[in-house]
Amino acid sequence: MRTIRLLVAKDLRLEWRTREITTTVxxxxxxxxxxxxAVRPEPAAAASAMWVTYAFAxxxxxxxAFALERDHLTGLRLAAADGGVVFLGKALVNxxxxxxxxxxxxxxxxxxxxxxxxxxxxxxAAPLVLGGVGLAVVGTLFGGLIVQARLRExxxxxxxxxxxxxxxxxxxxxxxxxxxxxxLRAVGGQLQLLVAFDILFVTASWLLFxxxxxx
Amino acid sequence: xxxPQAPAVELAGVVKAFDHRPVLRGVDLRVEQGxxxxxxxxxxSGKTTLLRLAAALTSPTRGTVALFGRPPAREVRRRVGLVTHESLLYDNLTVxxxxxxxxxxxxxxxxxxAEALASPPLAPLAGRRARVLSRGQRQQVNLARALLxxxxxxxxxxxxxxxxxxxxxxxxxxxRAERGRGRTLLLATHDPEEARALDAEVAVLLGGRLTELxxxxxxxxxxLAAWFRDGRR
Numbered sequence: 001m002r003t004i005r006l007l008v009a010k011d012l013r014l015e016w017r018t019r020e021i022t023t024t025v026x027x028x029x030x031x032x033x034x035x036x037x038a039v040r041p042e043p044a045a046a047a048s049a050m051w052v053t054y055a056f057a058x059x060x061x062x063x064x065a066f067a068l069e070r071d072h073l074t075g076l077r078l079a080a081a082d083g084g085v086v087f088l089g090k091a092l093v094n095x096x097x098x099x100x101x102x103x104x105x106x107x108x109x110x111x112x113x114x115x116x117x118x119x120x121x122x123x124x125a126a127p128l129v130l131g132g133v134g135l136a137v138v139g140t141l142f143g144g145l146i147v148q149a150r151l152r153e154x155x156x157x158x159x160x161x162x163x164x165x166x167x168x169x170x171x172x173x174x175x176x177x178x179x180x181x182x183x184l185r186a187v188g189g190q191l192q193l194l195v196a197f198d199i200l201f202v203t204a205s206w207l208l209f210x211x212x213x214x215x
Numbered sequence: 216x217x218x219p220q221a222p223a224v225e226l227a228g229v230v231k232a233f234d235h236r237p238v239l240r241g242v243d244l245r246v247e248q249g250x251x252x253x254x255x256x257x258x259x260s261g262k263t264t265l266l267r268l269a270a271a272l273t274s275p276t277r278g279t280v281a282l283f284g285r286p287p288a289r290e291v292r293r294r295v296g297l298v299t300h301e302s303l304l305y306d307n308l309t310v311x312x313x314x315x316x317x318x319x320x321x322x323x324x325x326x327x328x329a330e331a332l333a334s335p336p337l338a339p340l341a342g343r344r345a346r347v348l349s350r351g352q353r354q355q356v357n358l359a360r361a362l363l364x365x366x367x368x369x370x371x372x373x374x375x376x377x378x379x380x381x382x383x384x385x386x387x388x389x390x391r392a393e394r395g396r397g398r399t400l401l402l403a404t405h406d407p408e409e410a411r412a413l414d415a416e417v418a419v420l421l422g423g424r425l426t427e428l429x430x431x432x433x434x435x436x437x438x439l440a441a442w443f444r445d446g447r448r
Binding site: 002003006010013014017018071072074075076077078079082214 | 270272273274289292293295296297299301302303305307308312316317319320321322360364
């Protein structure tokens with residue numbers, strides 16, 4: 001836990017100083033919301049627009065997050081930081097940054113698509129958090145895998161999005177139902193699928209990340 | 216009767232290939248504890264790969280690597296410090312924050328970073344971000360980072376690259392002092408003068424193989440230059 005806390009505190013301090021990821025990802029998210037709203041500013045399109053925005057924002061943010069760490073992985077590994085611990089630290093930071101984008105973009109979705117995006121923010125937190133964790137976990141796993149690759153910016157979405165498809169479908173479906181006024185229990189199936197995906201990928205990534213960091 | 220100490224580093228028949236192209240073709244190296252050894256080689260000869268194997272950062276394709284007589288598991292890796300010509304520091308953290316972070320990773324108290332920062336060359340740098348440091352200052356901090364956890368083995372990958380004369384002689388003085396404290400040094404360099412300055416034994420990496428250990432003074436610079444040029448003995 002101590003090492004995870006150190007890694008998270010270090011990453012958040014670096015981000016606070018540079019605003020490198022939040023600025024680029026926030027700007028991209030804002031542009032996507034505006035463009036998608038210009039095409040179809042209807043409540044029925046809100047859930048899809050939200051998750052398209054989060055998926056693109058996540059791929060951009062996660063690529064940057066590992067690019068910043070690329071030259072330092074040797075230092076982390078020499079300090080005998082366990083690969084699984086490095087994974088948990090990076091995934092947590094990725095999720096925090098994605099959650100910040102989700103929270104910051106809700107008012108825009110509320111203004112441009114449907115007021116329910118704000119009125120039902122409490123219920124929406126469930127798919128947003130669980131879906132966000134899923135994206136962060138898959139993105140961190142593949143981000144680590146391709147950190148030394150030359151075309152990593154292009155590779156990450158190619159690798160991450162197909163694997164994260166169950167997350168995107170379940171989260172979009174749950175979000176759409178909740179925006180439509182359904183109670184939380186009505187989307188229990190989707191939420192269970194998200195929980196199962198998150199547990200599966202956190203466990204697998206935690207176990208595999210030592211090998212991912214190996215050359 | 217005392218048991219003989221295990222060597223700090225022992226490579227036996229090590230082959231390392233990348234994409235089926237061998238960089239090291241059967242390297243044997245034994246570095247006894249407390250000794251200083253320099254691996255000399257031209258650019259691209261595999262020196263960095265050899266040091267990464269010794270640091271257990273990568274595995275051999277064939278052959279064995281042992282650190283202090285044991286396979287290079289995570290616990291043994293903690294006895295190793297590494298200084299490279301590239302900085303492992305975070306540019307947008309201050310020197311103090313960098314050292315506190317790495318001390319934390321090693322499970323050391325923040326006071327250990329404070330102790331390292333108390334030394335004269337580092338004290339004025341504590342509050343500066345790593346990205347504004349000169350090359351020499353950066354290397355001083357790098358060395359402090361590598362020594363934070365008091366490693367028994369210090370690996371140095373071209374540590375003099377980019378240093379001016381003053382910074383280089385300061386680095387030599389620090390490394391000689393560390394050697395005097397009984398720390399094992401394994402240096403990768405292309406410059407035999409750096410080996411001589413540390414009174415290190417030398418082995419030359421040619422064509423993916425390592426020569427036997429020789430005193431640094433036994434190397435004929437002209438012959439060494441020819442070896443580097445031809446890539447073989």
